[in-house]
Amino acid sequence: MNQTDPADVKQATGDRLTRAAGKQLAIYAAAAVALLVAMMFVLNVLASLTSSAAGMSRMAVDVENNTITSYLREEPPQMDSMRASDAVSAIVMYHVMEGLLRYDANGELVGGVAERWEQDGTRFTFWLRDDARWSNGAPVTAHDFEFAWKTVLDPATASQYAFILYPILNAEKANNGEVSVDEVGVEAIDDFTLEVNLETPIAYFDRMVGYVTYLPVNEEFYNQTNGRYGADADEMIYNGPFVMTSWVHGASMQLRKNPDYWGAERIRLDGINFAHMTSDSNTLLNLFQDNQIVIADLTAEMLDQAMLQRWSLSQFMEGTVFYTEFNHRPERLTSNWHLRKALSLVHDSSELVNRVIKLPGYLPGKSLFPYWVEGMDGPFRDEYPVPEQPRNIELAQEHLAMALDELGLEELPPLVFLSSETPVARIQAEYYQEVFKRYLDIDLLIDAQIFRQRLEKMTAGDFDMVGAGWGPDYNDPLTFADLFASWNLSNRGRYSNPALDAQVRIAQSSLDRQERFDAFGEIQRILTEDVVIMPDYERGYVYVTDSQVRGIVRHVFASEVDFTHAWIEPGE
Numbered sequence: 001m002n003q004t005d006p007a008d009v010k011q012a013t014g015d016r017l018t019r020a021a022g023k024q025l026a027i028y029a030a031a032a033v034a035l036l037v038a039m040m041f042v043l044n045v046l047a048s049l050t051s052s053a054a055g056m057s058r059m060a061v062d063v064e065n066n067t068i069t070s071y072l073r074e075e076p077p078q079m080d081s082m083r084a085s086d087a088v089s090a091i092v093m094y095h096v097m098e099g100l101l102r103y104d105a106n107g108e109l110v111g112g113v114a115e116r117w118e119q120d121g122t123r124f125t126f127w128l129r130d131d132a133r134w135s136n137g138a139p140v141t142a143h144d145f146e147f148a149w150k151t152v153l154d155p156a157t158a159s160q161y162a163f164i165l166y167p168i169l170n171a172e173k174a175n176n177g178e179v180s181v182d183e184v185g186v187e188a189i190d191d192f193t194l195e196v197n198l199e200t201p202i203a204y205f206d207r208m209v210g211y212v213t214y215l216p217v218n219e220e221f222y223n224q225t226n227g228r229y230g231a232d233a234d235e236m237i238y239n240g241p242f243v244m245t246s247w248v249h250g251a252s253m254q255l256r257k258n259p260d261y262w263g264a265e266r267i268r269l270d271g272i273n274f275a276h277m278t279s280d281s282n283t284l285l286n287l288f289q290d291n292q293i294v295i296a297d298l299t300a301e302m303l304d305q306a307m308l309q310r311w312s313l314s315q316f317m318e319g320t321v322f323y324t325e326f327n328h329r330p331e332r333l334t335s336n337w338h339l340r341k342a343l344s345l346v347h348d349s350s351e352l353v354n355r356v357i358k359l360p361g362y363l364p365g366k367s368l369f370p371y372w373v374e375g376m377d378g379p380f381r382d383e384y385p386v387p388e389q390p391r392n393i394e395l396a397q398e399h400l401a402m403a404l405d406e407l408g409l410e411e412l413p414p415l416v417f418l419s420s421e422t423p424v425a426r427i428q429a430e431y432y433q434e435v436f437k438r439y440l441d442i443d444l445l446i447d448a449q450i451f452r453q454r455l456e457k458m459t460a461g462d463f464d465m466v467g468a469g470w471g472p473d474y475n476d477p478l479t480f481a482d483l484f485a486s487w488n489l490s491n492r493g494r495y496s497n498p499a500l501d502a503q504v505r506i507a508q509s510s511l512d513r514q515e516r517f518d519a520f521g522e523i524q525r526i527l528t529e530d531v532v533i534m535p536d537y538e539r540g541y542v543y544v545t546d547s548q549v550r551g552i553v554r555h556v557f558a559s560e561v562d563f564t565h566a567w568i569e570p571g572e
Contacts, residue, residue, distance in 0.1 A: 001087050001471050058275060060294045061548045063570045067271035068294045068549055068563065071287070073279040075250050077452040080230030081215040082152045085160045085490060086455065087320075087471055087560060093212050094559035095255055095272065098240040100126050100145065100194070101210045103558040105551065105565040109210055113140055113239070113262075114194075122169070122201045128192040133260040134218055135238040142188035144216035150174075150181040151222075152213055160459065160489040161213045163482065164473060167205055167508065169197040172487070200509040207474040210558060241267045241564045250277060268551075268567035294546040295561065300358050306544055315361055317540040319556035320471040321370045321480070323533040324432070327464050328495040333415065334464045338403035340531035343465075344389065345396035346439040347432075347534045356431050361540025368470075368484075368527055369520070370538050372556075373477050376517050380477060384521035386528060393439050400440055414443035418463035421448040429467065458492040466492065469539070475557055477520045481507050484532055493532075500526045547571060 060069050076089040081097060084090065102112035111117075114126040132140035152159045153174045166172045169185025185197030198205060208214065217229070221237050228235045233247040241263070242255035253274040257267055276287060281299050288296035298306055298313075306313060324347075326334040334340060349364040363371060367386045375383035404412065415436075419429040426448050433444040444465075449457060458466055470490075472479045482488055485504045486496040503526070506519040527533065545552055550569050553562040 001085060001090060001473055058273075058292065060288075060291045060546050061568055061570075063548070063568055065271065066269060066568060067273060068269060068546075068566070068568065069273040069275050070293050070295055070561070070563070071276035071278060071284060072253070072274050073277070074451040075277050076253075077455060078230065079236060081212045082148055082157060082217060083159050083161075083230075084212055086451075088451070090212050091559045091561060092244070092253065092255075092274075093215065094240070094562065095242045095564060096236075096238045096240045096244055096258075097212070097215045098132075098261075099209060099212075099215045100128075101206060103210060103555055103562070105553050107553075107555055107557065109206065113216065117206065119201075119203075119205070122198045124196040124198065124205055126194040126196070128194065129262055130192055131262045132239060133262065134221070135243045135258060135260055136221065137260065138218060138220075138237075139191070140216055140218075140239050141191040142194035143191065144218050145194050145214075146186050146188045147219040147222075148215060148217035149186050150184055151217065153184055154181050159213070163485075163488045163490070164208060164211060164213050166487075167198050167200075167202055167208065169199050171199075176487075201511065202509065203511070204474065204476040204478070207476055211473045242272060252276070267564060269563060272563050288544060288546075291546075294549045295543060295552060297541045297543045298360065300360050303360065303542065311544045312547065313542055313544060315540065315542050316554045317361065317372065317538070317556075318471065318554070318560055319370060319372060320469050320539050321365060321368060322467070322469040322536045322539060323365060323368065324536060325466050325468045325493050325533050326495075326531070327461055327466075327493045328532070329461050329493070332461075332464055333407060333412065334493075336403045336407055337531065338399045338406060339412075342396045342399035342403060342440060343436060343442075344531050344534050345392045345399065346435055348391050348435075349534075349536055352428075352431065353537045356428065357537065360542040363538040363540065365535030365537045367524055367535055368480050368533065369477060369524055370480075373480070375520075376513060380517070380520065383517070384524055386524065396440060400442075412442055414445045415464040416445050416447050416462075418447045418449065418454060418457055418466040420454060420467070421450050425467070432465075459489075461492070461494065467536075468492070468533075471560075472557055477517075478504075478507050481520050481523045484527060495530075495532050497526060497530065 058069065072088055072091065074088045076092050077086055078084040078089050079092065081093055084093065098112045100112055100114040101109045104110045113128050113132045115129045117124060117126045128142055134140055149165055151157055152162050153165055153171050155175060155177045162175045170179050170183045173179045174181045174184050187195050189195050216239065218237055222229050225235050230236055233244040236244065238258060241258055241261050243258045244253060245256045246254040255272040257270045258264065261267065276293065278284065281297065284293065284296045285302055287293045326340050328335050353362050353364045367381060369380055371379065371381060373380040417429050417432060419425055426446060429446045433446060436442040436444050457463060470480065470483055482504045484491050484495045484500060486501050500523060503519040503522045507516050510516045548568055548571050549566055551566040553565050554560060555562055
């Protein structure tokens, strides 16, 4: 799934870059402090009003009302599960919605709306529990899943995540408009039996079913919203552990325990207040110190303070890989291989991580496949090593000369780097700006946008390069391997290569493990040699949690932060 930018970025290497970054940070800091004070005042007033109206405390832990307060990194761009494609929206949806399967506290798939399921060749059958209810009292039925999945595949929906349903019979053809969605291999046999026919007998389909695109949608309620489904708290109904009772856009969300949830007895919190929407690490630390949120990620500079405070520290590698994605559309200069090669030869992910980002838990990016992906008998990247590419300025300049020759240019016009709008993310973009200018005399224009607008511009192809990230949707290497297939709408740069597509098809359909992993290895080789992306880093966190809250889970798959297993244990 699409990820947001990192929470904090440090200054970069080199005297020139350090001075420039320091100056920019000073400017940003001064402006940000003034703006932040004003914004926090307004948002706190709004949030306090809505929190009071909802009967929820502003404190991190409200023992009396059995509620906690946390934050979201961004405003969720899309709460319609049939259209959502980002990690922030997924965090909320995994709390208020439930699919056929769900993730338990150990990160294992267990029954959700489905009590049991079985596979027979190309056929999956799910038997639904009869006590699952929507928040309006209606039963959750197999028809709700059939409607949602077929709506995702309807070309008119333009779902960027439709590809994740492609293992289903005729799903890809329906999404391409070649057959009717009525011919898609999903059918409600009765209210509580869902039958799914696959294109080929794959063993990982149940892992995919745990993702948000496979969530149910009640057709009657959906039609009543007149195209506004998911736009506000009252434009949704819920079947998960919590319901959303308030959504002040850009400011806060309140969730209350869902009394109609079939598993309500195992949900120990009565409410979650997402009272803040920010990714600024200093703001979050201050909120944590002031007992206003129950969890906060730390930067390297905060570790000493955390240890002096004797906070309990935890570490989490979220599984996401971040990279710079090129625009491969023919009209873009970055469609030229020699230009991409030149840029990649001056890029150094170790420098970026160790001397620019300098955040605990981060690892230099090497491949689209993160370090933790398993191969046949060990780590995938041990079995299929990524060729090392040290910085080579002379060779980079040679490739740039060849690019100019092929493009018929005497000099390269400025390239556009699409970035997040936060000051710290802009500093990271300025690192690239400095490196490309220093070594190749290439000017980089930074187009900084808020999260939602950045996703929109990525989809429209309005960039030459973009800082992007991809987190795993399910536990199989295919969750990374098919990202740059020509049919995948999350392939924002529109890279297209029949050789890569062929390997993705093998990985999708083969029942031979060795053949599948050889295909993954070949996909990695093609992505590397064709310079489809420049891997930047893999993100991890060192974080603190309130000592009164137990059972907070952080998942590689599903919701990155999961409060559905949490409870309050009051201190003395």
